[in-house]
Amino acid sequence: MLILTCPYCGVTAEETELQPGGEAHLKRVGPGGTDEELEAYLFDRKNAKGVHFERWRHAYGCGRWFLAARCTVTLQVFGTYKAQNTHPPSDIVDSIRAARPDWTPDWTTT
Amino acid sequence: MPDAPRTGRYSVFAIAREAMRQHKGWTRAWGNPPPRDRYKVIVVGAGGHGLATAYYLGKNFGITDVAVIEKGWLGGGNTGRNTTIIRSNYLQDPSAAIYNKSLSLYENLSQDLNYNVMFSPRGLIMLAQTEHEVRGYKRTVYANNLQGVSTEWIEPARLKELVPIINLDGPRYPVLGGLYQARGGTARHDAVAWGYARACSDMGMHIIQNCEVKGIDTEGGQVRAVETTRGRISCDKLAIVVAGHSSQLAEMAGFRLPIESVALQALVSEPIKPCMDVVVMANTVHGYLSQSDKGEMVIGGGTDSFNNFTQRGSWHHAEETVRALIETFPMLSRLKMLRQWGGIVDMTGDRSPILSTTPVGGIFVNCGWGTGGFKAIPGSGWAMAELVAKGAPGPLAADFGLNRFREGRFIDESVAAGVAH
Numbered sequence: 001m002l003i004l005t006c007p008y009c010g011v012t013a014e015e016t017e018l019q020p021g022g023e024a025h026l027k028r029v030g031p032g033g034t035d036e037e038l039e040a041y042l043f044d045r046k047n048a049k050g051v052h053f054e055r056w057r058h059a060y061g062c063g064r065w066f067l068a069a070r071c072t073v074t075l076q077v078f079g080t081y082k083a084q085n086t087h088p089p090s091d092i093v094d095s096i097r098a099a100r101p102d103w104t105p106d107w108t109t110t
Numbered sequence: 111m112p113d114a115p116r117t118g119r120y121s122v123f124a125i126a127r128e129a130m131r132q133h134k135g136w137t138r139a140w141g142n143p144p145p146r147d148r149y150k151v152i153v154v155g156a157g158g159h160g161l162a163t164a165y166y167l168g169k170n171f172g173i174t175d176v177a178v179i180e181k182g183w184l185g186g187g188n189t190g191r192n193t194t195i196i197r198s199n200y201l202q203d204p205s206a207a208i209y210n211k212s213l214s215l216y217e218n219l220s221q222d223l224n225y226n227v228m229f230s231p232r233g234l235i236m237l238a239q240t241e242h243e244v245r246g247y248k249r250t251v252y253a254n255n256l257q258g259v260s261t262e263w264i265e266p267a268r269l270k271e272l273v274p275i276i277n278l279d280g281p282r283y284p285v286l287g288g289l290y291q292a293r294g295g296t297a298r299h300d301a302v303a304w305g306y307a308r309a310c311s312d313m314g315m316h317i318i319q320n321c322e323v324k325g326i327d328t329e330g331g332q333v334r335a336v337e338t339t340r341g342r343i344s345c346d347k348l349a350i351v352v353a354g355h356s357s358q359l360a361e362m363a364g365f366r367l368p369i370e371s372v373a374l375q376a377l378v379s380e381p382i383k384p385c386m387d388v389v390v391m392a393n394t395v396h397g398y399l400s401q402s403d404k405g406e407m408v409i410g411g412g413t414d415s416f417n418n419f420t421q422r423g424s425w426h427h428a429e430e431t432v433r434a435l436i437e438t439f440p441m442l443s444r445l446k447m448l449r450q451w452g453g454i455v456d457m458t459g460d461r462s463p464i465l466s467t468t469p470v471g472g473i474f475v476n477c478g479w480g481t482g483g484f485k486a487i488p489g490s491g492w493a494m495a496e497l498v499a500k501g502a503p504g505p506l507a508a509d510f511g512l513n514r515f516r517e518g519r520f521i522d523e524s525v526a527a528g529v530a531h
Contacts, residue, residue, distance in 0.1 A: 001426060002416070016426055020416040022370065039516040043368035043459055047357035049419050072371075072419045 002075060007082045009062040021055030023047075024067045025087065025107070049073060051096055051103050053088055056080075069096055117308060120224055139304060140184075140311035145318050145343050149177040151498060152336060152345040154323055154359060156180035157189040158299075159476055159483065160351035161306035161317075162491020163498065165223075168313040170492070171499035176315040177345075178307075179338060181322035185303030188353050191421070191453035192484040193376050193398055193410035195389055197234045197294035199261045201250050202521045204509035205462060206257040211506060212489025216297060219488060225305030227297045228403065234294030234389040235269065237438070239283040243394060247289040261291045275385055280437040283395060296389060296400055302487055326362040326473075333363070333472035347472045349498050354419065354454030356477035365469045367477065368515050369456045373414045374481050375423025377432075377450040381405030385441070395434030396427075407445060409435065413455065413481060423452035455480050459515070461524035465493055465507040474498050475512075 002015040022045070029041040046052075052072045057065050067085065069078040069092050076099065079092045087107050088096075096103055117137050118124060128135050151167060153160045156178045167173045180186075196216055198209035220226050238244045247263065254261040266278045269288050278285040307317055318340065325337035326348070335344040350359045354371040381404050389400040398410030411431040414424055428450055436443045458464060458478040463486070465476050476494045479486055493506035503511060509521060 001424065015424075022417075035516055040366065043515045044366035045357070045368065045370050046366070047370050047417060049355070049358055049371075052417055054417065070416075072417045075418070075420060 002070075002077070004056060004068055004077060004080050006058040006061060006064070007066050007080050008064045009058065011058070011061050013058060013061055017058070017060040019057040019059040021057055021065065024053040024055045051078070051100060055083070071100070117312065120226075139308040140317050143316050143318070145177060145179070145316065145321065145338070145340050147342075148344040149316070150175035150345065151347045151349065152176075152343060153178045153349045153351055154336070155187075155350070155352040156184045156303070156307065156317055156319065157187045157351070157353065158185070158303050158306065158487035159353070159479070159490045159494070160349070161303055161310060162487050163349055163351055163476065163494040164310045164315055164491075165306045165313075166492045166495035167499060168310065168315060170495055173499060174313045174315055176310070177318055177343065178310065178315065179318045179321045179323065179336070179343070181320070181339075183319050184307055184317065185300055188453040188455065188483060189299055189303045189487075191376065191451055192299055193400065193408050194296040194299045194484060195234065195294070195391070195398060195400065195410070195482075196229070196297060196485040197291050197389075198259055198485070199234075199236070199250060199254055199289060199291045199294070200523060201253050202462075202523060203257060204521050205523055206254065206259050208463075208489045208493060208506045208510070209486055210257070210259050210489075211492060212486045213293060215488030215492065216485075217293075219297075219302070219305070223305035223309045225301065225308055227301045227305050229295065229297040230403075231293055231295040232388055233272070233290065233292045234391065235264070235272065236289040236391045236393060237269075238286045238288055239280075239392060239394045239438075241286070244286050247287070250289060259291075260293065261289055264288050264290045272388055273386060273390055275439055275441055276390070277438055277440055283392070283434060283437055285438065294389060296402075298403075299484060302484075306491075323359065323362070326359070326470075328363060328470050328473075331469075331471050333470055345472075347474065347498055349474045349476065349494065351476045351494070353456050353477060353479065353483065356456050356475060360468070360475065363468065363470050363473055367464070367475065367512075368458055369464075369478060370417055371419060371454050371456055372416065373418040373420060373423050373452040374411070374455045375413075375427060375450065375452040376408065376410045377428055377447050378402070378409065379407040379442070379445040379447050382407070382445065392435065392438060395431065395438075397431045397435040397438075399435065399439065406448070407442065409447075413457075419454055421452045421454060423450060455483075457481075459524075460520035460522045462521035463490070463510055464512055465490070465497055465503065465510040466512040467497070467502070468512065
């Protein structure tokens with residue numbers, strides 16, 4: 001049973017209280033996007049084997065969407081954070097690197 | 111060990127002959143050769159779909175310079191983890207075509223492969239337990255009859271005759287009828303992989319186990335070779351047939367797939383005397399029930415809903431499945447469950463498979479069979495072999511290309527039944 005802490009209401013919730021929402025940090029394609037970009041946004045997924053950032057909703061709690069960093073191989077949870085973050089915050093990155101020294105972020109913060 | 115041992119034909123005469131010499135004449139069913147430097151076609155994944163692809167490449171197109179490489183052991187992924195259900199009662203025409211081709215091939219597979227895959231067309235019922243399902247399955251019956259797939263709608267009284275152990279009057283999940291496909295059934299899942307492997311090996315193909323792909327070399331948008339834990343192997347064409355790890359192989363080749371991997375689980379009871387001679391699927395509660403030839407009740411469950419590469423499933427999903435099934439099959443409450451396991455299934459958005467060319471020349475993918483790949487093995491291999499041999503899809507695979515996502519031509523089997531298949 002996966003256990004995640006909702007960063008909004010602070011409740012430590014079991015998986016059955018939550019609803020998963022797939023890959024996080026997808027960038028919406030604007031009106032000027034090409035067919036390829038729209039297809040990639042709608043369908044293509046990293047489906048990472050290892051560190052994965054994903055959306056969850058505290059469905060049977062406060063009802064809000066939040067984000068989680070989790071390993072899809074071991075189910076280890078590295079932390080949860082608010083959905084307003086456009087990238088995983090530094091404390092999440094630190095906790096991932098503590099557990100997975102080989103892992104490097106694949107985004108650039110600007 | 112020889113490069114590719116010939117096993118000779120299995121028959122009653124072979125058994126009689128071996129009985130006379132204390133069974134010393136049996137040879138291994140397939141070879142264990144070291145990989146060569148180069149093959150015309152490399153198939154990644156020695157599960158049912160990969161081996162069937164190789165088999166029909168040889169049988170239908172005469173291409174036998176083929177290696178099937180596998181990171182673990184043959185048939186050790188989803189081929190050995192499913193609940194062996196075979197049916198073809200899908201809603202959309204392209205699905206009906208490929209699954210019905212598959213069912214037709216299963217009907218003669220033991221003869222074709224000279225290997226007993228124990229195909230048992232015992233009939234299959236999909237229970238309708240809500241008004242939505244009643245309407246949905248009646249619609250599927252009409253569609254199937256137009257497609258030439260013979261299915262029928264049966265009322266609860268007839269259902270009770272076919273499945274005496276069923277309880278029709280559950281307060282939460284009453285049985286309102288069912289979709290019956292008399293040609294559906296089960297087969298022995300390991301035997302399907304073993305039979306194809308033996309036939310491939312007999313044609314001179316190499317089956318290379320414990321050989322994990324670590325990288326894919328491309329040059330000028332064309333595949334050149336795969337880097338494996340047993341060295342570099344060159345190829346003209348590469349078929350990626352790896353189910354739950356399709357995204358990882360695609361990433362090595364430099365493209366992404368509309369696939370997400372989740373865990374699907376099953377469990378099996380202690381063996382009991384024969385009590386149910388059809389397959390019963392309860393899609394509303396994600397319970398898929400049949401009795402194996404050993405007497406175990408085989409129960410397929412639901413999927414974890416988050417991305418997952420752990421082949422084990424989760425306790426609360428097993429509980430949900432069993433809790434709901436006990437209402438419909440009260441006798442299950444007295445059974446001990448012996449084993450529980452999971453497999454990693456590759457889900458697409460429209461719950462239909464992908465048989466497609468890719469952005470890289472010479473690379474073909476066969477994936478996205480999701481929770482229902484076993485039934486499709488022969489048809490999938492048949493269509494994939496044509497795709498690989500000709501470089502372009504034939505009629506069975508044409509609608510299952512990757513381009514359907516861009517063009518919005520979904521083959522929607524998720525809404526059709528309200529659940530994943």
